[in-house]
Amino acid sequence: MQTWIDAALKDTPQGQEADRILRTCTHCGFCLATCPTYQLLGNELDSPRGRIYLMKQVLEGKTATATTQLHLDRCLTCRACETTCPSGVEYGKLVDIGRELVEEQVKRDSGGFMRWALRTVLPRRALFSALLRTGQFVRPLVPGALRGKIPPRRQPKPWPEKTHQRQVLMLEGCVQPAMEPTINPTTARLLDEIGISVIRTPSSVCCGAISQHLGHPDEAREQIRRNIDAWWPHIEAGVEAIVVNASGCGVQVKDYGHILREDKAYAEKAATVSKLTVDPVELLLNEEDNLTPAAGVPRKIAFQSPCTLQHGQKLGGRVEGLLTRLGFELTPVADAHLCCGSAGTYSVLQPTLSKQLRTNKLNNLQSGRPDLIATANIGCLTHLNEASEVPVRHWLELLAGKGAAST
Template identity: 55%
Template sequence: MQTQLAPEFQGTARGREAESILRKCVHCGFCTATCPTYQLLGDELDGPRGRIYLIKQVLEGATPTRKTQQHLDRCLTCRNCESTCPSGVQYGHLVDIGRAVVEEKVPRPTGERAVRWLLKEGLSSPLFGPAMKLGQAVRGLLPGALQAKVPAPRPAGAWPTRAHPRQVLMLAGCVQPSMSPNINAATARVLDAAGIQALVAPEAGCCGAVKFHLNDHGGGLAQMRANIDAWWPFVQQGAEALVMNASGCGVMVKDYGHLLRDDPAYADKAARISALTRDLSELLPDLVPALKPKLARRPDPQRVVAYHPPCTQQHGQQLRGGVERGLGELGFTVQLARNEAHLCCGSAGTYSVLEPQIAYELRDRKLGHLGELQPAVIASANIGCITHLQSGTATPVRHWVELLDEALQA
């Protein structure tokens, strides 16, 4: 694709990156076939190809409008288009640049600005935990829309205390410890059963994804630097990996090296952190042989686990099949939806708050396909997907590591 950047973007870091990405696009349209918003809305500008053209026009000097902003906002950033693209267009990086540029040029209505500020500041705030506890205490009194965002409280269980020669770092996350604390504890117990000690750096916080994807790039990068500072002593002491049990955080941390590549103080450290980062599913080939003898009771083969692979796992990190294979080797009956397993469930970080109509339509569509499997439980690998899907079904929705933890405990 031919480009001619406007003078204000020529020679800038984001101008060079955007131009490099744009020139890979051949306008083939394969991406529209797998774009959830294009499938729902049928508008070329609500698909990747159309959004790429909008971003190109802005970078070439066209004045963006409120409609430009809305078309970019409606993108889920699921990156399904990247899995489909034959030319290797890095759409996720491009849309981050495009949104940030448009944000600077198109003022939002006051109410919209307030909601976005509350999300980016509130979700990573130390006050989120107490607020969630209060919400859970009065959950039955909350209106339906808010109740859907407040999962019922569940105990975390004991954190293992044994020390092991093999050690890995874990990111506790910003919302997961309050919304579903058992996920982190279950991860630590499963790793412990395999002879691996899970360590948490107390100073590490939000991975930076919430602020970064809400166009506060400065705030997101500051959180990334703070995490690197918190993790670095553990890296120097020999932690063999940084393990992520929330795929949304995992895809962000794996991108630290790219996002901080021009920061002389952090570029090398960020690259090292990204290289060490592993989705929890990537450890399964190592865990399975150690865990098999410890399963006192084999999982019921008639109990179907319907697995929903998050977009941040299957498209953002390009990891497919690992959870199904690993749990299958351990005796679970794991199935993907027969249709549209590649499509987003509509959670997409803060998307389900900002674009609820599209988000819930995608959720119900996803649950319809998963329900065809008549599962005893639905499993996923990201706290956002788990909470979003659970709000639309009575079938339990759990993180896959919780199911493995329960089988080990049995």
Template identity: 55%
Template sequence: MQTDLSPRYQGTPEGREAEAILRKCVHCGFCTATCPTYQLLGDELDGPRGRIYLIKQVLEGHAPTRATQVHLDRCLTCRNCESTCPSGVQYGHLVDIGRKLVDEQVPRPAGERAARWLLKEGLNAPLFAPAMKLGQAVRGLLPEGLKAKVPAPRPAGAWPRRSHARKVLLPLGCVQPAMAPSIDAATARVLDAAGIESVVPQAGGCCGAIRFHLDDQAGALDQMRANIDAWWPLLQAGEVEAIVSNASGCGTAIKDYGHALAGDAAYADKAREVSRATRDLGELLPALVPLLRERVRAPEGVIAYHPPCTLQHGQKLRGGVESGLRALGFDLRVAQNESHLCCGSAGTYSVLQPALATQLRERKLGHLQRLQPEAVASANIGCITHLQAGTELPVRHWVEWLDAALTPQA
């Protein structure tokens, strides 16, 4: 796609990167066939190809409008289109650039600004954990809309105390420890059963994804730098063999640190190394199978598995969780119809675009329920919370189901 950048963007980092991405697009339209919002709305401008044209117009000097902003907002950033694209267009990076440039020129309505500020500040705030605990305590009294965002409390259980020669860094992130501490504890116990110790960093926090996708890319980069500062000494000293993420959304963001901080001379090299050292928990599972097989007593009944977009399309990881759990005796099944489509969670999308998010959730749950499962598994806290709000079936991280199947240590 030929692009004639306006003088405003010529020679800028955003302009150079966007132009390189746009040049790969050949207008084929394959992306529209797998775009969730295009499937729902049928509007070219609510599909990747249409949004690419809108971003191209902005880069060429056309003034964006509120409509431009709305069409970009409706994108889930699921990156399904990247998996479909035969030309390798990095749409996720392009839409990040486009949103930044549009938001610089189009003021948002006051209500939207307030909602976005509350999300980016509230989800990262020290008060989030006690607020979530209070919400869980009175969950039965909450309005349905708010109740859906507050998962029922589940006991985390004991954290393993054994030390092992093999160690991995397990960042806890921002919302997961408050919303579902059982995921981190289950991860530590499963890794412990395989002879791997989980080391929790004493500093750092949110991976930066929340701020990055809520008009605060500068704040997100600061969070990325803080995490690198917290993790780097352990990596550099060889005290941990990898950084392990058990939330696929966070893992996708951390694996992109090298790209996000490529222009920061002080952090570029460290960021690339952090990205290189990061593994989704599912990447470890195939190697864990022989270490765990004797201790796992898989439950009876079907577990329906929803692979998150951040795992399938963001990290390009497919099949590892499925094959690993099946090798351990689980009857894990993936819906054959539209397993590639987003469930509608997409970080804060389910809060900012509730109507579209609900339609996508019901569509996803319809496919999963046709498997007649006893339970549902996924690999990201956002997907788990969003799906649970629409079904009576228990929805858990796959590592929680695996942890529950471990027999006691002899």
């Protein structure tokens, strides 16, 4: 694709990256077949190819409009188009650039307050937790549409206290500790049982994905720097990995090196963090002989592979293969490549499209009559649980270790 990047942008890192990405696009249209919003709406502008044209116009100096903003807002950033694209177009990076530029040019109406509120509340772990606890306390009085967004309170499990020679860091996340307080300690206990200690870093914050995808990368970069500062002493001490058990956060942390590539003070550290970051399945594939199904968990399950796991981190099939080898029966899931509609803040900002996608996904997940649906991301888990006929849990909650390895 030929480009003529606007003079004000062409020599900036942002403009140069956009130019490089645009030039890889060949207009082939393969992406339309796997784009969830195009499948629902049938509008070329709600496809990756159509959105690329819209962003190209803005990058070449045309003023963005509310229409441009609308079609970018409808994008899930699921990145299924990247998996399909024969030319390797890095659509996810391009749409972040496009959203930032459009956000600067187009004034939002009242919907802008909700986006600000999400960027303000969700990344602040203590604030979000306090608000959620209040919502859970008065949940019976909350209107039905909103009540579904408030999960029943679950009691957290204790964290392990042993110290092993093998040590890892773990991003605990901003909403996960309050929404599903069993996931992080369960992850730590599983690792403890195979001889790996999790070092907790209370000063770490949101991974930055919320602000990044809502068109405010400066906020995201500040959160990234805070995480690097929290982790760096332990990295220097020799931790072997940074485990991120929410795949949406994992794909963001793996991109820290790219996001801070122009930051002289943090570029090298960010690149190191990216190299150390792993999804739990990447770590556990090497520990398969030390794993077993946890007591009492269903064996007939459907696995919902989050877009951030299969398209973002390119780890599709890894969890499914591990669970199958450990004795679980995985039911077939049609259109497993399509998004469930959660997509971070998307289920709040685009509720109609989000619910349509969730209905389609649950129909496919439940068609094999599983006893449980497993997934790898907090957003997908809570979104699906709102309407699922069977429980939805994090796949790590299905596993146990056969006993701690020697230290």
